[in-house]
Amino acid sequence: MADATVWMPPEWHPQHWLWVGFPHAAEEWPGFLPRAQEQIAAFASAVADSGQEVRLIVRDEANRARAAALCSAKVMLEVRRYGDVWLRDTGPLVVERDGRVQGQRFGFNGWGGKYLMDGDQEIGAELATSAGLPVATADWVLEGGALDCDGTGLVMTTEQCLLNPNRNPQLTRAEIEGRLHRDLGFDRVLWLGDGLINDHTDGHVDNLARFVAPGVLALPRGTGADDPNAAIYADAKAQAEAFGVQVREVPSPGWVETDGRIEPASYMNFAVTSKLVVVPIYGSVHDADGVAAIAELFPDREVVGIMADAVLAGGGSFHCASQQMPVI
Numbered sequence: 001m002a003d004a005t006v007w008m009p010p011e012w013h014p015q016h017w018l019w020v021g022f023p024h025a026a027e028e029w030p031g032f033l034p035r036a037q038e039q040i041a042a043f044a045s046a047v048a049d050s051g052q053e054v055r056l057i058v059r060d061e062a063n064r065a066r067a068a069a070l071c072s073a074k075v076m077l078e079v080r081r082y083g084d085v086w087l088r089d090t091g092p093l094v095v096e097r098d099g100r101v102q103g104q105r106f107g108f109n110g111w112g113g114k115y116l117m118d119g120d121q122e123i124g125a126e127l128a129t130s131a132g133l134p135v136a137t138a139d140w141v142l143e144g145g146a147l148d149c150d151g152t153g154l155v156m157t158t159e160q161c162l163l164n165p166n167r168n169p170q171l172t173r174a175e176i177e178g179r180l181h182r183d184l185g186f187d188r189v190l191w192l193g194d195g196l197i198n199d200h201t202d203g204h205v206d207n208l209a210r211f212v213a214p215g216v217l218a219l220p221r222g223t224g225a226d227d228p229n230a231a232i233y234a235d236a237k238a239q240a241e242a243f244g245v246q247v248r249e250v251p252s253p254g255w256v257e258t259d260g261r262i263e264p265a266s267y268m269n270f271a272v273t274s275k276l277v278v279v280p281i282y283g284s285v286h287d288a289d290g291v292a293a294i295a296e297l298f299p300d301r302e303v304v305g306i307m308a309d310a311v312l313a314g315g316g317s318f319h320c321a322s323q324q325m326p327v328i
Contacts, residue, residue: 010149017325048072055076059080081123082119085316088322095185102128143204145205146158153185226254265284277301
């Protein structure tokens with residue numbers, strides 16, 4: 001590990017369990033809530049049936065009953081107060097600091113003030129405490145989906161998100177790098193440019209590119225002449241290769257829309273668990289190729305594609321809706 005005092009494990013590190021958020025707010029999923037619930041339940045069930053513990057977070061008893069009807073009996077259900085399901089952003093980042101495991105929290109302002117919902121400020125500390133972890137809270141705004149690490153001290157993010165004035169307008173790029181080092185142990189930062197078009201999070205990197213091994217980056221390749229993000233992928237590849245990481249390309253879903261609106265559909269929003277990699281698919285003709293390409297990157301795990309078009313209608317996908325508890 002690159003820093004002797006703080007270390008954040010990569011996602012492929014062994015995990016105790018996976019937290020997953022269950023959709024409950026109809027206004028966040030207009031016309032899509034029942035199917036979004038079914039798709040999140042399918043995700044949680046696949047991971048639980050693979051042999052890993054899953055803690056599905058539900059808002060109330062009615063949602064507990066709904067989840068129980070949809071999920072494998074192996075999925076554990078916990079009633080907690082939370083707003084949106086995106087536990088990657090509101091849940092705790094688990095790190096080792098000076099030999100002690102802790103939950104690291106940050107300020108959360110609803111993705112730049114766009115989506116402020118009851119419980120999202122508190123759920124991260126609550127989940128960490130429920131895991132028996134001490135909790136530290138940093139003095140700046142950061143969401144977990146805004147970064148991805150490879151376990152060697154290298155972290156990746158986007159300028160569109162971390163340098164956005166709606167997050168930390170008082171901090172320079174150098175000061176943000178300093179805080180990433182202080183709070184999470186990262187000593188090198190790969191800055192990419194923009195995230196996907198119409199991404200509500202202002203370009204979270206977990207929807208654009210993902211580390212799959214130390215120094216190895218999975219990145220979409222534009223498919224079709226009308227791929228709306230082709231230029232973004234090309235720019236990210238150029239930045240990553242100039243930085244010195246190895247790029248492995250994965251076909252993108254191409255053009256995905258809802259009622260004429262381009263959706264930020266991405267196979268990069270896969271969730272890596274101890275035995276399984278779950279890839280979101282969207283009904284694109286490129287789904288099978290995307291899953292197969294990701295399977296080549298994880299020869300030690302089963303890789304499955306699960307429909308996530310309804311989940312995406314709420315603003316994210318399976319990686320966004322989950323947070324792992326690593327074995328440290």
